[in-house]
Amino acid sequence: MTITRRTLLTSATAAGLLPLLPRRIWAGSTLALGPMQIDTLSDGHLVLPGDFILGGMPQAEMQDILSRYALPTDRLEPPCNVTLLRDGTHTVLFDVGAGPDFMPTAGKLAEALDVFGLTTEEVTHVAFTHGHPDHLWGLLDEFDEPVFPNATYMMGQAEFEYWTDPATVDSIGAERTAFALGAARRLAVLADSITLFNDGEEILPGIAARLTPGHTPGHMAFELRGGSEAVMVVGDALGNHHVAFEQPGWPSGSDQDAETAAATRGRLLDQIAAAQMRLIGYHLPGGGIGHAERQAGGYRFVEEQA
Incomplete structure (x- = not known):
């Protein structure tokens, strides 16, 4: 597997028509994996209060970590990286971004696809990691039709059942009520056509x-x-x-089940580091492609370099 290029892509440059407008820039890492070409496409970024991620952590230690990354603790702006896989037969997106209704700084996937020279009709499959707004709400267009009209949509069965369960809106907590309502509305459009899968299943070749x-x-x-x-x-x-790698056992306010999520992080990082496997993270910097290195007490994320 090789990194074949790292590019800076701008929609303004591609169009050549709007030199006076602010330019949107994508840091796109492309890697080859057998017959697969894998790219990351920016959907923009989120703007979050620090407590949404950092709440409940040991504050002094957390602030020390964030300071080493030159990050504030009151406001975080994580990038959103949608993964695109092409193998000559399939064109697969992992998640669809936030769409226009979540945050003005996100929902830019259509621009990124345009920069990459792809149309929505060319996407053959969409596989969802989960049902949060920044991953799912880009599903529908302004007419409540799927944005990718020729795609087969796929989601884990437990995740689909959770977001389509009418009881979720009452159990998820007031701060996430909109998440539940938005997911249920969007997934209802796919109810009769979505492909569901379970842990360990091969959803497409490779x-x-x-x-x-x-x-x-x-x-x-x-x-x-x-x-x-x-x-x-x-x-x-x-x-x-930062904290997810250095202290994977700490709870995070962004997780719906903090204890389970912490255990998952520990297992996942151990697996990835032991196998020296590359990873692609939705909210990781530099296009999201890199690997995990062990360090005292935890891990660190190492961005992939061209």
Whole structure:
């Protein structure tokens, strides 16, 4: 497996028409894995209060970690990396971004696809890691039709059942009520056509589902394998490049089940580091592609370099 290029892609540059407008830039890492070409596409970024991720952690130690990454603790702006896989037969997206209704800084996937020269009609499959807004709400267009009209949509069975259960809106907590309502509305459009799968299933050739619960009840990662080499698309099972790696056992406010999510992080990092496997994280920097290195007491995220 090789990194074949690292590119900076701008929609303004591609169009050549709007030089005076602010330019959106994508840091795109492309790697080859057997017959697969894997790219990351930016859906923009989130703007979150620090407590949404950092709440409940040991504050002094947490602040020390964040300071070493030159990050504030009151406001975080994690990137959103949608993974694109092409193998000559299938064109697969892992998640669809936030769409226009979540945050103004996100929902930019259509621009990124345009920069990559892809149309929505060319996407053959969409595999969801989970049902949170920044991963799912880009599903529908302004007419409530699927944005990718020719795609087969796939989601873990437990995750689909959780978000389509009418009881979820009452049990998820007031701060996430909109998450539940938004997911249920969007997934209802796919109710009769979505393909459901379970842990360990090969959903497409070379793509296996890996249950990674805690962030949401049925969160899935995906192991992409070409020959003896593999890449793990981790979604939000590893939700940031700082505390999630250095202190995977700490609870995070972004996880719906903090204890389960912490246990999942520990197992996942141990597996990835032991196998020297590359990973792609939805909210990790530099396009999200890198690997995990062990260090005293935890791990560190190492961005992939061209």
